[in-house]
Amino acid sequence: MKNFSITVSINGFIKFALLFCFLVLTQWCNAQNKINGKKIFETRCLVCHQSDGGGVPNMNPPLDGATNVNGKDIARLVNIIRNGYDERVALDGMYYNNAMTANPDLKEDAIADVLTYVRNSWSNKAGAVTISQVKAALLKNKAVKK
Protein backbone atom coordinates (compact mmCIF):
# COMPACT_ATOMS: atom_id res chain seq x y z
CA MET A 1 0.00 0.00 0.00
CA LYS A 2 2.73 2.42 0.97
CA ASN A 3 4.83 1.39 -2.06
CA PHE A 4 1.92 1.82 -4.34
CA SER A 5 1.24 5.36 -3.28
CA ILE A 6 4.93 6.23 -3.78
CA THR A 7 4.92 4.86 -7.33
CA VAL A 8 1.79 6.81 -8.03
CA SER A 9 3.33 10.00 -6.80
CA ILE A 10 6.59 9.37 -8.69
CA ASN A 11 4.56 8.59 -11.73
CA GLY A 12 2.52 11.70 -11.13
CA PHE A 13 5.65 13.75 -10.64
CA ILE A 14 7.13 12.62 -13.95
CA LYS A 15 3.86 13.33 -15.69
CA PHE A 16 3.65 16.70 -14.02
CA ALA A 17 7.25 17.48 -14.89
CA LEU A 18 6.71 16.51 -18.50
CA LEU A 19 3.58 18.56 -18.71
CA PHE A 20 5.40 21.46 -17.08
CA CYS A 21 8.27 21.19 -19.56
CA PHE A 22 5.79 21.00 -22.39
CA LEU A 23 3.93 24.07 -21.17
CA VAL A 24 7.14 26.05 -20.68
CA LEU A 25 8.35 24.97 -24.08
CA THR A 26 5.11 25.92 -25.86
CA GLN A 27 5.02 29.20 -23.96
CA TRP A 28 8.60 29.80 -24.96
CA CYS A 29 7.85 28.86 -28.55
CA ASN A 30 4.80 31.10 -28.55
CA ALA A 31 6.92 33.91 -27.17
CA GLN A 32 9.55 33.25 -29.84
CA ASN A 33 6.84 33.21 -32.50
CA LYS A 34 5.47 36.47 -31.19
CA ILE A 35 8.93 38.05 -31.17
CA ASN A 36 9.50 36.89 -34.72
CA GLY A 37 6.00 38.04 -35.68
CA LYS A 38 6.67 41.45 -34.16
CA LYS A 39 9.84 41.77 -36.21
CA ILE A 40 8.00 40.94 -39.43
CA PHE A 41 5.21 43.34 -38.51
CA GLU A 42 7.67 46.15 -37.91
CA THR A 43 9.49 45.71 -41.20
CA ARG A 44 6.53 44.93 -43.47
CA CYS A 45 3.25 46.06 -41.98
CA LEU A 46 3.75 48.87 -39.48
CA VAL A 47 4.14 51.57 -42.12
CA CYS A 48 0.53 51.12 -43.23
CA HIS A 49 -1.23 49.66 -40.21
CA GLN A 50 0.81 51.85 -37.76
CA SER A 51 2.53 50.81 -34.56
CA ASP A 52 -0.68 50.93 -32.54
CA GLY A 53 -2.50 48.79 -35.14
CA GLY A 54 -4.87 51.73 -35.58
CA GLY A 55 -4.40 52.07 -39.35
CA VAL A 56 -4.89 55.32 -41.29
CA PRO A 57 -8.41 56.70 -41.77
CA ASN A 58 -9.77 56.00 -45.29
CA MET A 59 -6.44 54.50 -46.39
CA ASN A 60 -5.37 51.47 -44.37
CA PRO A 61 -7.74 49.60 -42.02
CA PRO A 62 -7.05 49.15 -38.31
CA LEU A 63 -5.96 45.65 -37.26
CA ASP A 64 -6.56 46.42 -33.58
CA GLY A 65 -10.11 45.41 -32.73
CA ALA A 66 -10.95 44.39 -36.29
CA THR A 67 -13.63 41.69 -36.49
CA ASN A 68 -11.94 39.75 -39.31
CA VAL A 69 -8.50 39.86 -37.71
CA ASN A 70 -9.88 38.34 -34.51
CA GLY A 71 -12.21 36.03 -36.41
CA LYS A 72 -12.21 32.36 -37.42
CA ASP A 73 -11.47 32.66 -41.15
CA ILE A 74 -7.73 32.05 -40.91
CA ALA A 75 -7.48 31.05 -44.59
CA ARG A 76 -8.67 34.51 -45.67
CA LEU A 77 -6.06 36.21 -43.48
CA VAL A 78 -3.28 33.94 -44.77
CA ASN A 79 -4.16 34.72 -48.38
CA ILE A 80 -4.30 38.46 -47.70
CA ILE A 81 -0.75 38.35 -46.31
CA ARG A 82 0.62 36.24 -49.14
CA ASN A 83 -1.18 37.90 -52.10
CA GLY A 84 -1.88 41.42 -50.88
CA TYR A 85 -5.37 42.88 -50.84
CA ASP A 86 -7.03 45.38 -53.16
CA GLU A 87 -10.80 45.04 -53.17
CA ARG A 88 -13.77 47.34 -52.77
CA VAL A 89 -15.03 45.86 -49.51
CA ALA A 90 -16.31 47.34 -46.28
CA LEU A 91 -14.25 46.34 -43.24
CA ASP A 92 -16.24 46.88 -40.05
CA GLY A 93 -18.42 49.27 -42.06
CA MET A 94 -15.60 51.41 -43.50
CA TYR A 95 -13.96 51.51 -46.91
CA TYR A 96 -10.20 51.83 -47.38
CA ASN A 97 -8.56 53.07 -50.57
CA ASN A 98 -5.00 51.85 -50.41
CA ALA A 99 -3.74 48.61 -51.93
CA MET A 100 -1.98 46.21 -49.57
CA THR A 101 1.46 44.95 -50.57
CA ALA A 102 1.78 41.23 -51.39
CA ASN A 103 4.37 39.14 -49.55
CA PRO A 104 5.23 36.39 -52.04
CA ASP A 105 8.54 35.73 -50.26
CA LEU A 106 7.13 35.25 -46.73
CA LYS A 107 7.52 31.60 -45.68
CA GLU A 108 4.68 29.63 -44.10
CA ASP A 109 6.11 29.86 -40.57
CA ALA A 110 6.62 33.61 -40.97
CA ILE A 111 3.00 34.09 -42.07
CA ALA A 112 1.89 32.08 -39.02
CA ASP A 113 4.11 34.24 -36.78
CA VAL A 114 2.96 37.60 -38.08
CA LEU A 115 -0.71 36.59 -37.92
CA THR A 116 -0.21 35.25 -34.38
CA TYR A 117 1.36 38.58 -33.52
CA VAL A 118 -1.44 40.77 -34.92
CA ARG A 119 -4.12 38.52 -33.40
CA ASN A 120 -2.50 38.92 -29.96
CA SER A 121 -1.37 42.54 -29.92
CA TRP A 122 -2.98 45.79 -28.72
CA SER A 123 -6.48 44.78 -27.58
CA ASN A 124 -6.61 41.65 -29.78
CA LYS A 125 -6.85 38.31 -27.94
CA ALA A 126 -7.49 35.70 -30.62
CA GLY A 127 -5.94 32.24 -31.04
CA ALA A 128 -2.47 31.66 -32.45
CA VAL A 129 -2.15 30.67 -36.11
CA THR A 130 -0.25 27.41 -36.80
CA ILE A 131 1.98 26.50 -39.72
CA SER A 132 -0.41 23.71 -40.70
CA GLN A 133 -3.29 26.21 -40.89
CA VAL A 134 -1.14 28.38 -43.18
CA LYS A 135 -0.20 25.41 -45.35
CA ALA A 136 -3.82 24.30 -45.67
CA ALA A 137 -4.92 27.83 -46.61
CA LEU A 138 -2.27 28.24 -49.29
CA LEU A 139 -3.04 24.78 -50.76
CA LYS A 140 -6.75 25.54 -50.87
CA ASN A 141 -6.05 28.85 -52.58
CA LYS A 142 -3.89 27.13 -55.22
CA ALA A 143 -6.66 24.61 -55.87
CA VAL A 144 -9.21 27.41 -56.30
CA LYS A 145 -6.93 29.29 -58.68
CA LYS A 146 -6.49 26.26 -60.98
Next chain:
Amino acid sequence: MKKQIQLVSIALFAFCMSVIAQENAGLKLPEGFKANLYANNIGGARHIAITKSGVVFAKLNNPNKEGNAIIRLEDANNDGVADKINGFAKFSGTGIFVKGNSLYASSNEAVFKYELNSKDEVVNPLTPLTIVSGLLDRRQHNSKSITFDMANNIYVNIGAYSNACQEKDRTPGSQGMMPCPILDSAGGIWKFDGTKENQTYKDGKRYATGLRNVLGLDWNTETNKLYVAQHGRDQLNSFYPNLYTDAQNAELPAETFYEINEGDNAGWPYVYYDPSQHKKIVSPEYGGDSKKEGSAEFKEPAVAFPAHMAPMAVLFYTGNQFPAKYKNGAFISFHGSWNRAPLPQEGFFVAFIPFKNGKATGEWEIFANGFAGTENGAKVTNTGKAKARPCGLAQGLDGSIYVSDDNKGAIFKISYSK
Protein backbone atom coordinates in the same frame (compact mmCIF):
# COMPACT_ATOMS: atom_id res chain seq x y z
CA MET B 1 -11.16 73.04 5.29
CA LYS B 2 -7.62 73.49 4.03
CA LYS B 3 -8.08 70.41 1.92
CA GLN B 4 -11.29 71.81 0.47
CA ILE B 5 -9.62 75.05 -0.56
CA GLN B 6 -6.86 73.02 -2.12
CA LEU B 7 -9.39 70.96 -4.08
CA VAL B 8 -11.32 74.01 -5.22
CA SER B 9 -8.17 75.74 -6.39
CA ILE B 10 -7.04 72.61 -8.24
CA ALA B 11 -10.44 72.43 -9.94
CA LEU B 12 -10.29 76.12 -10.78
CA PHE B 13 -6.79 75.71 -12.21
CA ALA B 14 -7.88 72.72 -14.31
CA PHE B 15 -10.87 74.69 -15.58
CA CYS B 16 -8.66 77.65 -16.53
CA MET B 17 -6.22 75.33 -18.28
CA SER B 18 -8.99 73.73 -20.30
CA VAL B 19 -10.28 77.17 -21.32
CA ILE B 20 -6.75 78.21 -22.32
CA ALA B 21 -6.28 74.95 -24.22
CA GLN B 22 -9.43 75.63 -26.20
CA GLU B 23 -8.42 79.19 -26.99
CA ASN B 24 -8.35 79.53 -30.79
CA ALA B 25 -10.10 76.15 -30.97
CA GLY B 26 -6.81 74.56 -29.96
CA LEU B 27 -4.88 76.02 -32.91
CA LYS B 28 -1.52 77.75 -32.82
CA LEU B 29 -1.51 80.84 -35.06
CA PRO B 30 0.71 83.80 -35.90
CA GLU B 31 0.35 86.97 -33.80
CA GLY B 32 -2.96 88.77 -34.34
CA PHE B 33 -4.84 85.78 -35.73
CA LYS B 34 -7.62 84.00 -33.93
CA ALA B 35 -9.63 80.89 -34.67
CA ASN B 36 -12.96 79.41 -33.63
CA LEU B 37 -14.93 76.29 -34.41
CA TYR B 38 -17.40 77.21 -37.14
CA ALA B 39 -18.84 73.69 -37.03
CA ASN B 40 -17.93 70.29 -35.58
CA ASN B 41 -18.59 66.60 -36.20
CA ILE B 42 -20.38 67.08 -39.51
CA GLY B 43 -18.60 63.98 -40.90
CA GLY B 44 -15.13 63.74 -42.50
CA ALA B 45 -15.11 66.95 -44.58
CA ARG B 46 -12.91 67.09 -47.67
CA HIS B 47 -13.09 70.23 -49.78
CA ILE B 48 -15.19 73.27 -48.93
CA ALA B 49 -16.53 76.18 -50.98
CA ILE B 50 -18.19 79.47 -50.08
CA THR B 51 -20.97 81.25 -51.97
CA LYS B 52 -21.34 84.98 -52.66
CA SER B 53 -23.59 85.30 -49.59
CA GLY B 54 -21.19 83.44 -47.31
CA VAL B 55 -22.89 80.03 -47.19
CA VAL B 56 -20.34 77.22 -46.76
CA PHE B 57 -20.71 73.92 -48.65
CA ALA B 58 -18.62 70.95 -47.49
CA LYS B 59 -18.11 67.74 -49.50
CA LEU B 60 -17.92 64.77 -47.16
CA ASN B 61 -15.67 61.85 -48.01
CA ASN B 62 -18.59 59.49 -47.34
CA PRO B 63 -22.22 60.06 -46.34
CA ASN B 64 -22.47 60.96 -42.62
CA LYS B 65 -24.78 59.40 -39.99
CA GLU B 66 -27.75 61.21 -41.53
CA GLY B 67 -26.82 59.80 -44.94
CA ASN B 68 -25.75 63.14 -46.45
CA ALA B 69 -22.50 63.70 -48.35
CA ILE B 70 -22.79 67.44 -49.08
CA ILE B 71 -23.42 69.72 -46.13
CA ARG B 72 -24.74 73.29 -46.35
CA LEU B 73 -23.73 75.51 -43.43
CA GLU B 74 -24.96 79.01 -42.76
CA ASP B 75 -24.10 81.47 -40.01
CA ALA B 76 -27.42 83.34 -40.00
CA ASN B 77 -26.81 85.36 -36.82
CA ASN B 78 -23.29 86.27 -37.89
CA ASP B 79 -21.49 85.14 -34.72
CA GLY B 80 -18.86 83.11 -36.57
CA VAL B 81 -20.53 79.78 -35.84
CA ALA B 82 -22.77 77.91 -38.27
CA ASP B 83 -26.33 77.82 -36.94
CA LYS B 84 -28.26 76.43 -39.94
CA ILE B 85 -26.85 73.08 -41.04
CA ASN B 86 -28.44 70.61 -43.43
CA GLY B 87 -27.34 68.21 -46.11
CA PHE B 88 -28.12 66.26 -49.25
CA ALA B 89 -26.46 63.93 -51.84
CA LYS B 90 -25.39 60.33 -51.22
CA PHE B 91 -22.17 60.01 -53.22
CA SER B 92 -18.68 59.72 -51.72
CA GLY B 93 -16.06 62.11 -53.05
CA THR B 94 -13.85 65.11 -52.42
CA GLY B 95 -14.33 68.03 -54.82
CA ILE B 96 -16.66 71.00 -54.41
CA PHE B 97 -16.62 74.41 -56.08
CA VAL B 98 -18.94 77.42 -56.31
CA LYS B 99 -19.05 79.24 -59.65
CA GLY B 100 -21.64 82.04 -59.77
CA ASN B 101 -25.02 80.46 -59.09
CA SER B 102 -23.78 76.94 -59.64
CA LEU B 103 -22.43 74.45 -57.14
CA TYR B 104 -20.17 71.75 -58.59
CA ALA B 105 -19.35 68.57 -56.65
CA SER B 106 -17.41 65.47 -57.62
CA SER B 107 -17.87 61.80 -56.83
CA ASN B 108 -14.93 59.45 -57.38
CA GLU B 109 -15.88 59.10 -61.07
CA ALA B 110 -18.01 62.08 -62.05
CA VAL B 111 -18.65 65.81 -61.68
CA PHE B 112 -22.18 67.10 -60.98
CA LYS B 113 -23.69 70.58 -61.13
CA TYR B 114 -26.40 71.96 -58.83
CA GLU B 115 -28.25 75.28 -59.10
CA LEU B 116 -28.40 77.78 -56.25
CA ASN B 117 -31.34 80.17 -55.68
CA SER B 118 -31.08 83.75 -54.43
CA LYS B 119 -30.63 82.48 -50.84
CA ASP B 120 -27.90 80.09 -51.96
CA GLU B 121 -30.12 77.10 -51.32
CA VAL B 122 -29.78 74.16 -53.68
CA VAL B 123 -32.72 74.06 -56.07
CA ASN B 124 -32.18 70.51 -57.39
CA PRO B 125 -30.59 68.42 -54.61
CA LEU B 126 -31.88 65.16 -56.10
CA THR B 127 -31.40 65.97 -59.78
CA PRO B 128 -28.03 67.54 -60.48
CA LEU B 129 -26.76 67.80 -64.06
CA THR B 130 -23.94 65.42 -64.92
CA ILE B 131 -21.06 67.45 -66.36
CA VAL B 132 -18.48 64.67 -66.63
CA SER B 133 -18.77 60.95 -65.93
CA GLY B 134 -16.91 57.70 -66.51
CA LEU B 135 -13.63 58.88 -64.94
CA LEU B 136 -11.47 56.04 -63.67
CA ASP B 137 -12.02 54.96 -60.07
CA ARG B 138 -9.77 52.07 -59.15
CA ARG B 139 -9.89 52.81 -55.40
CA GLN B 140 -6.31 54.03 -54.98
CA HIS B 141 -6.07 57.83 -55.44
CA ASN B 142 -9.64 58.01 -56.69
CA SER B 143 -10.65 61.45 -55.41
CA LYS B 144 -11.47 63.91 -58.16
CA SER B 145 -10.46 67.34 -56.90
CA ILE B 146 -11.78 70.19 -59.04
CA THR B 147 -11.15 73.86 -59.73
CA PHE B 148 -12.07 76.43 -62.41
CA ASP B 149 -10.10 78.93 -64.43
CA MET B 150 -11.37 82.47 -64.99
CA ALA B 151 -13.41 81.32 -67.99
CA ASN B 152 -15.76 78.35 -67.60
CA ASN B 153 -13.28 75.50 -67.83
CA ILE B 154 -13.16 72.93 -65.07
CA TYR B 155 -9.91 71.16 -64.15
CA VAL B 156 -10.24 67.66 -62.69
CA ASN B 157 -7.53 65.62 -61.02
CA ILE B 158 -7.53 61.97 -62.05
CA GLY B 159 -5.08 60.28 -59.69
CA ALA B 160 -2.91 57.32 -60.73
CA TYR B 161 -4.30 54.05 -59.36
CA SER B 162 -0.79 52.96 -58.43
CA ASN B 163 2.20 53.86 -56.29
CA ALA B 164 4.96 53.84 -58.93
CA CYS B 165 3.42 52.19 -62.02
CA GLN B 166 4.99 48.79 -61.29
CA GLU B 167 3.83 45.77 -63.30
CA LYS B 168 2.37 44.60 -59.98
CA ASP B 169 1.52 47.56 -57.77
CA ARG B 170 3.29 47.76 -54.41
CA THR B 171 5.05 44.44 -54.96
CA PRO B 172 8.73 44.09 -54.09
CA GLY B 173 10.92 43.47 -57.13
CA SER B 174 8.22 44.37 -59.68
CA GLN B 175 9.59 46.65 -62.44
CA GLY B 176 8.11 49.94 -63.56
CA MET B 177 6.15 49.72 -66.83
CA MET B 178 7.68 51.62 -69.75
CA PRO B 179 5.93 53.68 -70.91
CA CYS B 180 3.55 53.83 -67.96
CA PRO B 181 0.14 52.86 -69.47
CA ILE B 182 -1.76 54.50 -66.62
CA LEU B 183 -0.92 57.98 -67.92
CA ASP B 184 -3.35 57.86 -70.86
CA SER B 185 -6.35 58.04 -68.52
CA ALA B 186 -5.01 58.98 -65.08
CA GLY B 187 -1.99 60.50 -63.32
CA GLY B 188 -2.77 64.03 -64.47
CA ILE B 189 -5.16 66.96 -64.69
CA TRP B 190 -7.96 66.90 -67.28
CA LYS B 191 -9.72 69.99 -68.59
CA PHE B 192 -13.45 70.02 -69.44
CA ASP B 193 -16.07 72.62 -70.35
CA GLY B 194 -17.81 73.44 -67.07
CA THR B 195 -21.04 74.39 -68.84
CA LYS B 196 -21.51 71.30 -71.00
CA GLU B 197 -23.42 68.22 -69.88
CA ASN B 198 -22.56 64.55 -70.26
CA GLN B 199 -18.88 64.76 -71.14
CA THR B 200 -16.47 61.83 -70.87
CA TYR B 201 -12.74 61.42 -71.47
CA LYS B 202 -13.04 62.08 -75.20
CA ASP B 203 -14.59 65.51 -74.62
CA GLY B 204 -11.82 66.56 -72.27
CA LYS B 205 -8.15 67.26 -72.71
CA ARG B 206 -5.20 66.05 -70.69
CA TYR B 207 -3.96 69.43 -69.45
CA ALA B 208 -0.96 68.16 -67.46
CA THR B 209 0.52 64.72 -66.86
CA GLY B 210 3.07 62.92 -64.69
CA LEU B 211 1.18 63.87 -61.52
CA ARG B 212 0.66 60.85 -59.26
CA ASN B 213 -2.21 62.29 -57.28
CA VAL B 214 -3.30 65.89 -56.80
CA LEU B 215 -5.71 66.73 -54.02
CA GLY B 216 -4.95 70.45 -53.83
CA LEU B 217 -5.30 72.62 -56.89
CA ASP B 218 -6.32 76.25 -57.36
CA TRP B 219 -6.30 78.90 -60.05
CA ASN B 220 -4.09 81.91 -59.39
CA THR B 221 -6.31 84.74 -60.65
CA GLU B 222 -3.48 87.26 -60.40
CA THR B 223 -1.31 85.46 -62.97
CA ASN B 224 -4.06 83.38 -64.63
CA LYS B 225 -2.32 80.06 -63.97
CA LEU B 226 -3.11 76.68 -62.46
CA TYR B 227 -1.21 75.50 -59.39
CA VAL B 228 -1.25 71.95 -58.10
CA ALA B 229 0.23 70.04 -55.14
CA GLN B 230 1.20 66.42 -55.66
CA HIS B 231 1.24 63.51 -53.22
CA GLY B 232 4.64 61.90 -53.73
CA ARG B 233 5.20 58.16 -53.93
CA ASP B 234 5.46 55.84 -50.89
CA GLN B 235 7.55 52.96 -49.62
CA LEU B 236 11.05 53.51 -51.05
CA ASN B 237 12.53 51.74 -48.01
CA SER B 238 10.02 48.85 -48.04
CA PHE B 239 10.86 47.87 -51.62
CA TYR B 240 14.50 49.00 -51.86
CA PRO B 241 16.00 48.55 -48.39
CA ASN B 242 19.49 48.39 -49.89
CA LEU B 243 19.04 51.88 -51.41
CA TYR B 244 16.95 53.66 -48.77
CA THR B 245 16.96 53.50 -44.96
CA ASP B 246 13.80 54.14 -42.90
CA ALA B 247 15.19 57.60 -42.12
CA GLN B 248 15.76 58.38 -45.81
CA ASN B 249 12.29 57.15 -46.73
CA ALA B 250 10.85 59.49 -44.12
CA GLU B 251 12.38 62.43 -46.05
CA LEU B 252 11.88 61.15 -49.62
CA PRO B 253 10.45 62.21 -51.95
CA ALA B 254 9.39 65.84 -51.41
CA GLU B 255 5.72 66.73 -51.62
CA THR B 256 5.82 69.07 -54.59
CA PHE B 257 3.94 72.24 -55.56
CA TYR B 258 3.91 73.17 -59.25
CA GLU B 259 2.95 76.08 -61.45
CA ILE B 260 1.28 74.31 -64.39
CA ASN B 261 1.20 75.35 -68.03
CA GLU B 262 -0.79 73.35 -70.56
CA GLY B 263 1.13 70.24 -71.61
CA ASP B 264 3.44 70.10 -68.58
CA ASN B 265 4.81 66.76 -67.38
CA ALA B 266 5.84 66.49 -63.73
CA GLY B 267 7.57 63.14 -64.26
CA TRP B 268 5.66 60.54 -62.22
CA PRO B 269 6.38 57.59 -62.21
CA TYR B 270 9.78 57.94 -63.84
CA VAL B 271 11.28 60.43 -61.39
CA TYR B 272 10.73 61.80 -57.90
CA TYR B 273 12.03 65.00 -56.33
CA ASP B 274 14.81 64.74 -53.74
CA PRO B 275 14.67 67.90 -51.60
CA SER B 276 18.18 67.57 -50.15
CA GLN B 277 19.89 67.04 -53.51
CA HIS B 278 17.50 69.58 -55.14
CA LYS B 279 17.13 67.18 -58.06
CA LYS B 280 14.70 64.98 -59.91
CA ILE B 281 15.96 61.46 -59.29
CA VAL B 282 15.17 58.39 -61.39
CA SER B 283 12.73 56.07 -59.54
CA PRO B 284 14.26 52.74 -58.47
CA GLU B 285 11.46 50.94 -60.39
CA TYR B 286 12.97 52.54 -63.51
CA GLY B 287 16.60 51.71 -62.81
CA GLY B 288 17.38 54.51 -60.35
CA ASP B 289 19.97 54.12 -57.60
CA SER B 290 18.89 57.08 -55.41
CA LYS B 291 21.42 59.36 -57.17
CA LYS B 292 20.94 59.06 -60.93
CA GLU B 293 19.35 62.28 -62.21
CA GLY B 294 16.16 62.18 -64.28
CA SER B 295 15.38 63.83 -67.61
CA ALA B 296 15.35 67.63 -67.77
CA GLU B 297 12.05 67.54 -69.70
CA PHE B 298 10.20 67.05 -66.42
CA LYS B 299 8.82 70.05 -64.56
CA GLU B 300 10.72 71.62 -61.65
CA PRO B 301 8.61 72.16 -58.54
CA ALA B 302 7.94 75.74 -57.43
CA VAL B 303 8.18 74.63 -53.79
CA ALA B 304 9.37 71.34 -52.25
CA PHE B 305 7.79 70.33 -48.92
CA PRO B 306 8.88 67.58 -46.53
CA ALA B 307 7.91 64.08 -47.63
CA HIS B 308 4.56 62.31 -47.13
CA MET B 309 2.75 65.21 -45.39
CA ALA B 310 -0.15 64.88 -47.87
CA PRO B 311 -1.11 68.28 -49.33
CA MET B 312 -4.93 68.36 -49.46
CA ALA B 313 -5.95 71.82 -50.71
CA VAL B 314 -4.47 75.01 -52.14
CA LEU B 315 -6.06 78.45 -51.71
CA PHE B 316 -4.77 81.67 -53.24
CA TYR B 317 -5.56 84.44 -50.79
CA THR B 318 -7.25 87.40 -52.45
CA GLY B 319 -8.81 88.96 -49.34
CA ASN B 320 -7.94 92.21 -47.57
CA GLN B 321 -8.40 91.15 -43.95
CA PHE B 322 -4.99 89.49 -43.44
CA PRO B 323 -1.72 91.47 -43.38
CA ALA B 324 -0.40 92.52 -46.81
CA LYS B 325 2.18 89.73 -47.08
CA TYR B 326 -0.59 87.14 -47.49
CA LYS B 327 -2.23 88.83 -50.49
CA ASN B 328 -1.92 86.68 -53.63
CA GLY B 329 0.14 84.10 -51.76
CA ALA B 330 -1.12 80.54 -51.33
CA PHE B 331 -2.30 78.62 -48.30
CA ILE B 332 -1.80 74.87 -48.44
CA SER B 333 -3.22 72.27 -46.04
CA PHE B 334 -1.42 69.05 -45.09
CA HIS B 335 -3.59 66.40 -43.44
CA GLY B 336 -0.56 64.54 -42.16
CA SER B 337 1.64 61.62 -43.14
CA TRP B 338 1.49 57.89 -42.42
CA ASN B 339 4.36 56.68 -44.58
CA ARG B 340 7.06 58.25 -42.34
CA ALA B 341 6.55 55.42 -39.82
CA PRO B 342 8.44 54.05 -37.93
CA LEU B 343 9.64 57.66 -37.55
CA PRO B 344 7.19 60.24 -36.11
CA GLN B 345 4.62 61.68 -38.53
CA GLU B 346 4.65 65.19 -40.00
CA GLY B 347 2.07 67.61 -41.33
CA PHE B 348 -1.35 68.14 -39.70
CA PHE B 349 -1.02 71.90 -40.35
CA VAL B 350 -1.82 74.67 -42.82
CA ALA B 351 1.23 76.32 -44.39
CA PHE B 352 1.65 79.57 -46.29
CA ILE B 353 3.59 79.95 -49.54
CA PRO B 354 4.69 83.57 -50.14
CA PHE B 355 4.50 84.87 -53.73
CA LYS B 356 6.47 87.77 -55.19
CA ASN B 357 5.60 89.28 -58.58
CA GLY B 358 3.33 86.33 -59.33
CA LYS B 359 5.93 83.63 -58.55
CA ALA B 360 6.41 81.43 -55.49
CA THR B 361 9.59 82.46 -53.70
CA GLY B 362 10.41 78.81 -52.91
CA GLU B 363 10.04 79.50 -49.19
CA TRP B 364 7.17 78.35 -47.01
CA GLU B 365 6.11 78.66 -43.37
CA ILE B 366 3.67 76.99 -41.02
CA PHE B 367 0.56 79.17 -40.68
CA ALA B 368 -1.86 77.20 -38.48
CA ASN B 369 -0.80 74.23 -36.39
CA GLY B 370 -2.19 72.12 -33.57
CA PHE B 371 -4.99 70.36 -35.47
CA ALA B 372 -3.76 66.95 -34.30
CA GLY B 373 -4.46 67.96 -30.68
CA THR B 374 -1.40 66.26 -29.21
CA GLU B 375 -0.18 67.13 -25.71
CA ASN B 376 2.13 70.18 -25.82
CA GLY B 377 2.29 69.98 -29.59
CA ALA B 378 4.14 66.64 -29.50
CA LYS B 379 4.59 64.81 -32.80
CA VAL B 380 1.94 62.35 -33.94
CA THR B 381 3.24 58.76 -34.00
CA ASN B 382 0.13 56.97 -35.19
CA THR B 383 -1.87 58.84 -37.80
CA GLY B 384 -5.18 57.40 -36.59
CA LYS B 385 -4.72 59.21 -33.27
CA ALA B 386 -4.65 62.73 -34.77
CA LYS B 387 -7.74 64.57 -33.52
CA ALA B 388 -8.31 66.70 -36.62
CA ARG B 389 -6.63 66.52 -40.03
CA PRO B 390 -6.76 69.78 -42.01
CA CYS B 391 -8.11 69.29 -45.53
CA GLY B 392 -10.33 71.80 -47.35
CA LEU B 393 -9.61 75.54 -47.57
CA ALA B 394 -11.91 78.40 -48.57
CA GLN B 395 -11.96 82.17 -48.22
CA GLY B 396 -14.94 83.84 -46.53
CA LEU B 397 -16.57 87.09 -47.66
CA ASP B 398 -14.81 89.09 -44.93
CA GLY B 399 -11.40 87.67 -45.85
CA SER B 400 -11.30 85.07 -43.07
CA ILE B 401 -10.29 81.58 -44.13
CA TYR B 402 -12.06 78.33 -43.34
CA VAL B 403 -10.28 75.00 -42.84
CA SER B 404 -12.13 71.68 -42.83
CA ASP B 405 -11.05 68.48 -41.09
CA ASP B 406 -11.48 65.18 -42.91
CA ASN B 407 -11.34 63.10 -39.74
CA LYS B 408 -14.49 63.91 -37.72
CA GLY B 409 -15.53 66.98 -39.66
CA ALA B 410 -14.67 70.13 -37.75
CA ILE B 411 -14.60 73.44 -39.65
CA PHE B 412 -12.27 76.10 -38.26
CA LYS B 413 -12.64 79.79 -39.06
CA ILE B 414 -9.40 81.80 -38.90
CA SER B 415 -9.52 85.60 -38.79
CA TYR B 416 -7.15 88.49 -38.25
CA SER B 417 -7.53 91.73 -36.36
CA LYS B 418 -4.87 94.27 -35.48
